[in-house]
Amino acid sequence: MPLVSMRQLLDEAAKGGYGVGAFNVNDMEQVQAVMEAARQTNSPAIISASRGARKFAQDRYLFHLILAANELYPEIPLVMHLDHGNSFETCKSAIELGYTSVMMDGSLKEDGKTPASFEENVAVTKQVVDYAHERGVTVEGEIGVLGGIEDGHGAGGTGLEHITDPDQAVEFAERTGVDALAIAIGTSHGAYKFSKKPDGSVLKMNVLLAIHKRLPNTHLVMHGSSSVPKDLHDIINKYGGKLKPTWGVPIEEIQLGIRNGVRKVNVDTDNRLAITGAVRKVLWESPEAFDPRAYLRPAREAMQKVVALRMKQFGQAGHAGDYKAVSIAEIAKGYKNGTLSTKPLVAR
Numbered sequence: 001m002p003l004v005s006m007r008q009l010l011d012e013a014a015k016g017g018y019g020v021g022a023f024n025v026n027d028m029e030q031v032q033a034v035m036e037a038a039r040q041t042n043s044p045a046i047i048s049a050s051r052g053a054r055k056f057a058q059d060r061y062l063f064h065l066i067l068a069a070n071e072l073y074p075e076i077p078l079v080m081h082l083d084h085g086n087s088f089e090t091c092k093s094a095i096e097l098g099y100t101s102v103m104m105d106g107s108l109k110e111d112g113k114t115p116a117s118f119e120e121n122v123a124v125t126k127q128v129v130d131y132a133h134e135r136g137v138t139v140e141g142e143i144g145v146l147g148g149i150e151d152g153h154g155a156g157g158t159g160l161e162h163i164t165d166p167d168q169a170v171e172f173a174e175r176t177g178v179d180a181l182a183i184a185i186g187t188s189h190g191a192y193k194f195s196k197k198p199d200g201s202v203l204k205m206n207v208l209l210a211i212h213k214r215l216p217n218t219h220l221v222m223h224g225s226s227s228v229p230k231d232l233h234d235i236i237n238k239y240g241g242k243l244k245p246t247w248g249v250p251i252e253e254i255q256l257g258i259r260n261g262v263r264k265v266n267v268d269t270d271n272r273l274a275i276t277g278a279v280r281k282v283l284w285e286s287p288e289a290f291d292p293r294a295y296l297r298p299a300r301e302a303m304q305k306v307v308a309l310r311m312k313q314f315g316q317a318g319h320a321g322d323y324k325a326v327s328i329a330e331i332a333k334g335y336k337n338g339t340l341s342t343k344p345l346v347a348r
């Protein structure tokens with residue numbers, strides 16, 4: 001199966017009423033972990049690479065890993081997605097490489113730190129949409145600003161400073177024609193999201209519900225959706241780590257989101273925690289070990305376990321065989337002739 005357009009994958013998820021995890025990768029073991037979990041659970045898969053990942057692994061290495069994954073797992077609909085593109089040029093370079101989906105995060109200026117104005121966000125996102133759709137590539141935009149910093153990208157803060165305004169979300173979707181819309185509802189990137197189990201004062205699910213009501217057919221995206229499970233946190237600290245107490249986004253809140261228009265759920269931190277815990281355990285228990293495979297293998301297995309669990313929890317498990325990939329060229333035609341709508345349905 002060729003790499004799939006994220007638009008196709010999310011349209012299918014909407015039909016089936018499930019969400020799809022988007023898992024960040026930086027290296028071969030992480031790609032393998034996602035693909036094995038997808039095979040194990042028979043799930044469609046989204047692999048995300050941030051600018052940081054592209055720099056760490058180098059574009060060609062990373063992209064060829066994805067091609068290898070696609071070749072080795074032909075039964076898995078697979079999307080290669082750019083996470084948090086900071087400019088038109090960054091998105092264009094991913095599209096030229098062969099990514100089938102890009103995120104233009106115009107909520108921040110090109111420095112990836114300073115909140116942008118609404119008009120700046122609309123302008124750069126629309127520019128990416130026009131370029132990407134002509135080539136059959138999906139675009140995710142972001143309205144409102146997430147908290148935290150990941151890979152040097154982010155405005156910092158708690159995530160409550162720039163919660164998405166539902167009216168602006170509607171205007172943004174209408175003016176840009178994005179395929180998927182990331183919204184800010186109080187989540188942040190990284191391990192330190194909340195200081196206690198989040199309630200409605202810090203995790204604004206009511207905002208998500210209000211946006212879904214106004215944009216019932218728009219694919220919503222939840223960023224910062226790691227649950228930061230206590231068991232993964234504890235393994236790290238048991239084997240010499242020093243993580244502070246913290247809370248992530250409870251799975252039941254993500255599932256509530258999925259029942260209300262969330263189709264893509266971004267997870268990175270949980271996998272980082274799983275990998276680090278596994279590596280620490282081996283090196284702590286076997287200080288004489290020096291073969292990298294001694295810790296990379298359990299690290300890969302630990303990530304696979306988390307990804308497989310999330311695939312089941314988000315509902316994508318069992319759906320890999322539901323459809324065949326439509327080629328990117330066909331998708332481009334669909335945007336052109338209007339069979340793939342870029343006009344959101346708005347409930348006024």
Ligand code: 13P
Pocket residue numbers: 024083084150188189190191222223224225226227266267268269270
């Ligand atoms: P987490 O840090 O919660 O895993 O979020 C990842 C993310 O949103 C990537 O864009």
